[in-house]
Each structure stands twice: as C-alpha cells, then as structure tokens.
Amino acid sequence: MKSIVKTILKKTFRPVLSRYHLILNKLDTCQTSILNVLSVCNPITQCPPAHGTLRKIQQAKTNVLFAFDKFCKKNGLRYWLHGGTLLGAVRYNGFVPWDDDIDVGMMREDFDRFIKIISDMPQNGKIQYYWCGGFLKMKYIENDFVLDAVDIFPFHQYYKKTSAIEGTELEDLINKNIKLNLSQLFPLLKPPYHGTPPEIKIMREIIMEGKNPAEDGDIFKIPGDKNIFRCEWIFPLSVMLFEGRELSVPNNSDNTLESQYGDFMLYPHDMSGWHGSISDELRDNWRNYEKLDEFLSMDSNVIYELVTGVRE
Numbered sequence: 001m002k003s004i005v006k007t008i009l010k011k012t013f014r015p016v017l018s019r020y021h022l023i024l025n026k027l028d029t030c031q032t033s034i035l036n037v038l039s040v041c042n043p044i045t046q047c048p049p050a051h052g053t054l055r056k057i058q059q060a061k062t063n064v065l066f067a068f069d070k071f072c073k074k075n076g077l078r079y080w081l082h083g084g085t086l087l088g089a090v091r092y093n094g095f096v097p098w099d100d101d102i103d104v105g106m107m108r109e110d111f112d113r114f115i116k117i118i119s120d121m122p123q124n125g126k127i128q129y130y131w132c133g134g135f136l137k138m139k140y141i142e143n144d145f146v147l148d149a150v151d152i153f154p155f156h157q158y159y160k161k162t163s164a165i166e167g168t169e170l171e172d173l174i175n176k177n178i179k180l181n182l183s184q185l186f187p188l189l190k191p192p193y194h195g196t197p198p199e200i201k202i203m204r205e206i207i208m209e210g211k212n213p214a215e216d217g218d219i220f221k222i223p224g225d226k227n228i229f230r231c232e233w234i235f236p237l238s239v240m241l242f243e244g245r246e247l248s249v250p251n252n253s254d255n256t257l258e259s260q261y262g263d264f265m266l267y268p269h270d271m272s273g274w275h276g277s278i279s280d281e282l283r284d285n286w287r288n289y290e291k292l293d294e295f296l297s298m299d300s301n302v303i304y305e306l307v308t309g310v311r312e
Contacts (some may be wrong), residue, residue: 044267050097058095060295061102062243064149067307077110080237083236090253093241111154121309134222145291155221157213159225167228174224177202226260
C-alpha cells in the first residue's frame with residue numbers, strides 16, 4: 001500500500017516540482033543578467049550613500065570606531081578593518097550604503113592585550129564589552145538605547161602556509177572541532193569571556209598540532225568559513241580612508257576581499273541589511289531616535305572617555 005501511495009505522489013507532484021525548479025532557475029539567471037548589466041551601466045562604486053536613520057546609525061558607530069582606533073594607537077595594538085567594513089573602505093572610502101555594521105580584526109596576542117587593558121579600566125556602564133562566541137562586541141548602552149557599535153574578531157596564525165586543499169581541510173578541521181555558541185552573549189567580566197579551556201586545548205593540540213605559528217603562516221579566524229588569508233595579504237598593515245579618517249587595513253585588501261566575496265566589485269544578490277537590530281529597537285521606542293541624536297552630538301573626547309574610562 002505504501003509503495004502505491006508513493007508512486008501516485010511522485011507522478012502527481014513531479015511535474016509541479018519540475019516547473020517550480022525551472023522557474024526558480026530562470027529567475028536566478030534573469031537576476032544575474034540584470035546585476036551584470038547594472039554593474040556595467042552603473043558601477044557599484046557610484047551607489048549613493050545611505051541617508052536618514054541608517055546614515056545616522058553609521059555615523060554613530062563610526063564615532064565609536066574612531067575612539068577605538070585612537071585607543072589602539074596609544075596602546076600599540078594592531079587591528080585592521082575586516083569583512084564588510086573593509087569592503088566599504090575599498091569601494092566607497094566609508095560604509096557600504098546598505099550596511100550598518102563595523103567589523104575589525106586583531107591578532108590573538110593583540111586581542112588578549114586589549115581584553116587585559118579594558119578589564120582593568122574603570123567603566124561608567126555606557127560602553128560595555130560582550131563575548132559573543134568567537135568574537136567581542138563593543139556596545140553603547142543607555143537604558144533602552146543600544147548601539148551595537150564594533151565587532152572585534154581575534155585572528156590566529158597557522159604553523160605553515162597552506163595550499164588550496166590544505167586551506168579547505170583547515171577550515172573543516174576548525175569547524176568540526178571548535179563548536180562556538182554564537183547565540184549567547186556573555187558580559188566581559190563574567191566567564192567564559194574569551195576562549196574556554198577546551199577550545200584553547202583544541203587549538204593547541206588539534207588545530208596547531210602542538211606547533212608554533214610560522215612567520216609566514218596563514219592567518220585565520222574562527223569559525224573558519226572563507227576566513228583563511230595569506231600572511232602577506234594582512235601584514236604589514238596599510239591605511240585607507242574610511243569616513244574621512246585613515247584607518248588600518250590589510251596590506252593587500254583586494255586579495256583579502258576576493259578570497260571572501262569573489263568579484264567584490266559586482267552587485268550582490270542580496271543588498272538588504274540584516275545586521276541592524278538597532279533599527280528594530282528604534283521602531284519599538286521612538287525616544288531612542290532622540291538618544292541617537294544625542295549620541296551623535298557628543299564630542300569625540302567624551303566618546304573616547306566612554307570607551308576607555310580615561311579623560312582626555
């Protein structure tokens with residue numbers, strides 16, 4: 001009886017599913033063609049900047065980034081713009097018009113020093129740091145107003161330079177052995193805040209195989225999905241204009257971005273912003289629009305004091 005029912009269902013729905021997949025394939029082909037024509041007629045670098053609330057959010061987060069940059073320079077900490085933030089720097093010397101998120105990378109030794117320094121600093125409660133699985137979040141929090149400002153990703157150096165196959169194997173090894181819970185946020189000063197003992201043991205014994213980082217070893221981030229880069233792509237760090245200020249970027253930004261996004265000068269298939277939790281919070285509480293404007297009116301020295309606990 002079961003086999004008869006299965007046969008009937010297959011004969012009934014196969015033509016429908018075939019047409020469905022055919023339509024989807026045609027739509028995808030059509031979308032790709034449109035984006036290719038758009039890339040030629042209106043290069044992605046000529047997209048107009050964001051405006052309205054989104055632009056205010058970008059500017060507010062940029063102000064925190066500038067304070068972070070100043071703090072890193074004063075303390076000899078290396079960092080660089082990463083991911084979509086680097087993409088924006090290369091394309092627009094600022095934010096990607098539809099993006100609202102800031103990502104930076106740090107080598108693990110600098111990241112550990114950064115955590116040590118901020119752990120010892122007095123905090124006024126408005127700038128807070130949260131460990132979110134594999135990276136650190138810098139947030140500005142005032143009552144119901146939350147500005148998810150900067151995401152700081154720690155990078156590691158491998159014990160050798162990998163081939164294409166070895167790089168894929170390294171990514172698989174990282175993702176298989178280090179399971180990070182990215183859905184939970186932990187305040188910085190409450191454990192676990194950075195690298196649980198099992199993770200550290202796995203990194204040392206399984207990922208690194210007990211070996212020390214090589215001088216030209218690959219640079220990688222956890223999780224390891226398209227986040228393995230040649231050392232010479234990252235170092236020595238360079239600078240690039242971002243929102244009116246020169247900030248640290250990888251030595252070869254093009255190679256870094258190409259390894260992540262492919263042809264990063266083409267229009268993406270999906271330009272909808274998915275980061276902006278602050279947008280939902282603004283809609284839920286209209287007073288937060290006022291808080292956003294108040295934050296934008298703050299002097300840069302005040303923001304630096306909030307980030308570091310140090311008065312200029």
